[in-house]
Amino acid sequence: MTPARTATSAPARVARLLAAQGRPVGPALVNAFASGISAATTLAVAWGLGAAAFGRFTVVLSIGLIVVVPMVMGLHFVMYQELPRAEPADRPALVTTALLSTLVLGIVLCVAGLTAAPVLTAVFGVDVPTLCFGLALALSLTAAYLTESFLRGLGRYALTAGLKLVVAVAYLGTSAYCLLVPGIGDAYLYLTCLIASNVLFAVAATAGFRVVPRLWSAALARTLYRHGAYLTALTALTTVLFGVDVIFLNHWAAQADVGVYSIYNNFPKRLLGVLFTDGVGLVLLPTLATMHKPTALRRIGRLSPAVFAVTALVSFAASAVFFLLLRADYPYSPGLMALSAVGIGVHTVFNLYSLALLMDGVRGARALIVAQVAGAPLVLGCQAALIAWQGLAGGLWAFALSNLVLVALIVAVCRLTYSRAETVDACPAPETSP
Secondary structure: OOOOOOOOOOHHHHHHHHHHOOHHHHHHHHHHHHHEEEEEEEEHHHHHHHHHHHHHHHHHHHHOOOOHHHOOOOOOHHHHHHHHHHHHHHHHHHHHHHHHHHHHHHHHHHHHHHOOHHHHHHHHEEEHHHHHHHHHHHHHHHHHHHHHHHHHHHOOOHHHHHHHHHHHHHHHHHHHHHHHOOOOOOOHHHHHHHHHHHHHHHHHHHOOOOOOOHHHHHHHHHHHHOOOHHOOOOOOOOHOOOHHHHHHHHHHHHHHHHHHHHHHHHHHHHHHHHHHHHHHHHHHHHHHHHHHHHHHHHHHHHHHHHHHHHHHHHHHHHHHHHHOOOOOOOOHHHHHHHHHHHHHHHHHHHHHHHHHOOHHHHHHHHHHHHHHHHHHHHHHHHHHHHHHHHHHHHHHHHHHHHHHHHHHHHHHHHHHHHHHHHHHHHHOOOOOOO
């Protein structure tokens, strides 16, 4: 007789896995809720500003997300790894070196960006105020990313979640007041609120760690930046491949189209990021970190059609609700929404492969870099050509095709990389004569 299995609910299994990884369930849920509030604020701003002004908001956000990559240089990811395994006495030096080095680098890049404003405004197709807000947003994001990594690396999960919730509610409340009471329709005001919320989080977070300026170390800074090099290269590639479409659209289409494109594409992508970072990722990342990587990649390959279908359907249904909440400035087209849903579905598959490779250290990072570098000319060329030709619809086509190309290249590179590794592992070591 087969013994009866004890029924265990899915939430209970998730809670046990999070607890096993040292991640309390309560803070994880609060963090996900705070991220959801931030996403809702973006939707409220889109509703209040209208498509044209929200297009400017989106362009600044895209510039900020591109520039933040060379500012933070992957040190926030490094802190997630280094702080937990460092001796308590060594942690203030790590925090101080990372924070001061990043702030100096960020300020230097801001000054360089302002100095090169005539060139950069021409490259991005924006005016000087838009560039300035993009640089300021990048610096505030850098401070927020890094200070959050300090808190998480030190195990201050409850403090992190609480601060994120307070800041998210403050950002939503301020934006809602400005939209509903005085009815302000200036995109720069809401960008200022977003920048201020990042700065508020970074300043408040300093209560959770020690900064001792005399402990700054040039040698330690070199080690940290060397550690973050692969992650920086990957982040830069991914950010350019999936962020330059807004810059292209801003150059070749009306700014209202940029705002509409953000609702069709960027907002579902933002929700997908929240789901992966604060939802599925909390369980998926620890699982992928311990799995045999060739096995994990084969399972992802088998699950990809189902993941694509479910994500595309959910994106299509959810986005229909979002459009019902927005004004007539954002025209709803089932055909464009279906095209966007296809792109989001393929992008989810891309994210799954990326997560699996990132959890395999240098080997996985190299494989992901090779695939993205190989696909970059085709992806960027496809985006430029289709957006210049078809505008908003071309951007949605380009997003779907870009993800499809990158997934195909990742699969090809993984087969080559991991089949060789398994062959080497399977070969017995040569016997040595006594």
